[in-house]
Amino acid sequence: MVHNLDVSLVCDLPPFMGMAEQEIADLLAQARAVRYPKGKNIFSQGEKAGNFFLLLDGHIQVVKLTQGGEQVVPRYMSPGELFGIARALRLDAYPASAVAAVDCVVLIWPNAIWDDLVGRHPAFATNTYRIIGQRLTETQQQLAELATAKVEQRVANAILKLAKQTGRRTDEGVLIDFPVSRQDISEMTGTTLHTVSRLLSAWEQAGWVRSGRRKITLVEGHKIVLVANGESGGAA
Amino acid sequence: MVHNLDVSLVCDLPPFMGMAEQEIADLLAQARAVRYPKGKNIFSQGEKAGNFFLLLDGHIQVVKLTQGGEQVVPRYMSPGELFGIARALRLDAYPASAVAAVDCVVLIWPNAIWDDLVGRHPAFATNTYRIIGQRLTETQQQLAELATAKVEQRVANAILKLAKQTGRRTDEGVLIDFPVSRQDISEMTGTTLHTVSRLLSAWEQAGWVRSGRRKITLVEGHKIVLVANGESGGAA
């Protein structure tokens, strides 16, 4: 192997909890580490699923295309998460695309080793299915929210989710740690970039957020929580 | 065992494809068959997941409650489908409720046997994860649709889905084979029963459907497909 990946890189990540060091080392020996520049497609919806992935560093945008040709962003992923695990669900093709939101480092394994992997390591299998369960539950949650909540609430929720997932404390507040455009938010929430822009402007007026070009900082998170719960008339 | 469940009941169902007759017989020996009257909750969202289920006869409505207290119906289930398989995803509680849409007959197994079951029968494990993969993909699809399509299209799609899933040919057209109210459709599509009523009235005027109290028949399915694809200005 050309590379030398150390066990310490991944041994504390949720997918590998409960696995012995040697097992993890063996697994790493079969991985390829690849860097994807910002904006690059890691894999595309409909493409034959040949590999599965672990995000080591960076942030990934999951993109789903509708038959109408419009984009939806069901989620973002953070370091330590497995993705592209179509094989676990016996899917032949990836059901969505994965795009590098920033420069990313990714471990890649061929699907050929998957069945053997889960067969040999019950802990890994358990962890994987727990992850899938969480994602399914979360997706259903989002479906319900999209069906019942107003745009305001959905946008507030999306921002809160991003902040919780990747927020970094700064002196101004909690900063979402990778570039997010108004359009990105609109694709997460089923609205338009115009509406998102107006909402953020209003919240900025009210002093609840600070935002700029592809950058959002929560100043008063609790206010945004109120909006998300529909307990606020918005920033009048 | 008090009951006598024959292998022929289930051996051709997707979840059991590839399993030996004896294996299926052993599995059935551990099952309890229960009848649920129309409207009865089989299990409830948030309830500790203690069992998993197979629908033998009838139709089941999956209901998800939002924090706002509103209902959403992500899907209906038909005979032959496994449900309540939270254990497969390591979920402690059911993520949604299951309600009998009509009188139902259901097989019930305790979750205690799950791990042993999938460990011992790779074919069953594979089938199960394939099912989950399909549901996850379908849920994401619905999310994308809800985020981008107009109410018209979503309602048309919901009806088409039900018809495809449970449609029965009659002399008038394809009848959805269990009672569905306007409200049910609205909870599947994130709209109001009023809007659904108006749409169905319009389509009935146009001769594309026939509908009545909790009953919908597709007369000209291809017209509804056009609406679903947004290629129709509606029934003017």
Add this chain to the structure above:
DNA sequence: CGAAGCCTTGATGCGCCTCAACGTACGTGG
């Protein structure tokens, strides 16, 4: 320095929710 990408803000309109009232089928108990 130009071009492209991102953000903002106004004006306009309509899709769909909301509120309201009534009609009709079902089933339950007398």
Add this chain to the structure above:
DNA sequence: CCACGTACGTTGAGGCGCATCAAGGCTTCG
């Protein structure tokens, strides 16, 4: 079997939330 209550369906009127259309400013990058 009929009378009543309840659940379901229909249809109208009104208005608001948000998409849409339009124009312009600012930042980043080649």
